[in-house]
Amino acid sequence: MKTEDIEILVQLYFEGIKTYKEACDFILKQDTKINNELFLLLLAISDSMESLAILSRYNKMRDCYVTSRVIYETILNVLTILSTNFEAMDEMMQYTQDEIAKEPARSIATDSEAVFFTFDGNNHSVGFAKHNPIKSKNPRSWTKHNIPNQINLIDKKYGKVASRSLQVAHLTIYRTASNIAHGTLYGMLQAMGLIHGKEIKSFTDTSMIEHNQQVIATLLLTTLQSTYSLIYALDKEIGLEQFEKGFYETLGQLIHEGQKRLSNKSKETNQTSYFTKEDLERKKS
Template sequence: MDKKIKLGTKEYLEVAQKALDKSIRLIAKSVNKGLANEKDDIAMSFSLMVGPILDTSHSLVVLSSMGKMRDCYSLSRIIFDHVLNLGYFGAKGEDTVKKALQHYHQKSFRDLDRKIEIKDLGFGIGLKDIDKAPISEKLREALDYFTSNKGFEIRSWTGDNVFKKIEIIRDSYGKEAGMMMIINLFYIYRHSSEIIHGTLFGSLFARGMTKPESEQPKDEKELEEFHRTRISFVLICTILMNYVTFQIINEHYHRQKELDELADLIKDFRITLYE
């Protein structure tokens, strides 16, 4: 990127949008050429993660053109979590993919008969006598695995938190991939969580009011510049996430030529990945 282009300007945002769009197209073209044809569980899990990563990345390009900062943060969290799980699947191997499939299997079955009760409030929908229906041994094992000793559904499919997952990804795929995840954790994860959960911090952050008072936007023009700056950060972080996605895929299914092209794209953007 030309250093004369200032962060927070329309020009900077447009360059970031074009770079993200290029990364989406490059990955999609490469993945469509063969990943879906692989027959192992890792390739299957990668394919199921890559689709949403690219689709939501495209949505980011669209929403960034409209200045939708809050929505961009929310979508970037979706991308981050998909890349996190893609790396986790690749690092931990087929047993972890099978565990995730167990989680999907039993959760789909539970969806056939669900209800929510809070004090005198209740709502539910389900198939009649589903609890009496015969089920396969495979489903029974999945239900048992994701049911606590007290009979409640265990909702998490993995006991590892986001920090542990990044540690595992770093150990398997190197410091560069780990640092890109850390950068996203630092710039995206915290603020997107506040926005998604509707906290006052999230609402005030979107107005630039969590900055020191002297740096807060004083009018709509400065607020627009703040939004463009933050949206540009989100797009840059997403470009990094797309690179990590492809770096992980390349470790399992060789695509070095396209990975080098993505690396050049990042270099052109003048991003310092780590010291």
């Protein structure tokens, strides 16, 4: 795979982003059941998709992984809210209020000293103390549903057209993105292409670039498929047929171009979890 190949995929990815943004603009101007808070999550997805496209052009695979997880989890959250008929929105709102309440006072302590931040509504301040003056519980997840349960809820309402892409995205993105975000050695070895039996002595700049480009291509495919899951569900909920069709067409083009460029990828990338158009099993009434 060459840089020119990635650019072709990125251009198609931007076409998907364009259609998604047009759908968001349509939603904003219509009287739908999408409330303001949920709409903000829709905007967050397009923001991170743009970041992924930009990072892809510069072969920044590690950061592409982390940004892909942001896209995946935000899509998952929106679909969970939709699949529970907005009942999960109450959980999201409560979590948001809890986090806002904790924001004015935060601290971290060692055995010898605590450092704390406070905000009185106008001014921020930093303080130091022998004992931690701020007691707060560790943040909880925003929902009582773990990720498999979230995907199961989505599957029950929208079928595997939506759920399968999320399952693939989870396996493709989640664990590796966590390792990269947490700064582990595994995360860096992944970025250098030194996994699945590869050793440091086999490392070359060329092999790393090739490895990263193959992974980036897969992340572009995987996140756009996940976004289609959301467009598909939104079409079922509020009617976005023109945008769903346009997005699906772009997804098909990206899958075709991606398959063509990934067809001779080496097994070391372990990136085979993308679908053909037929695998999406889209059923239109």
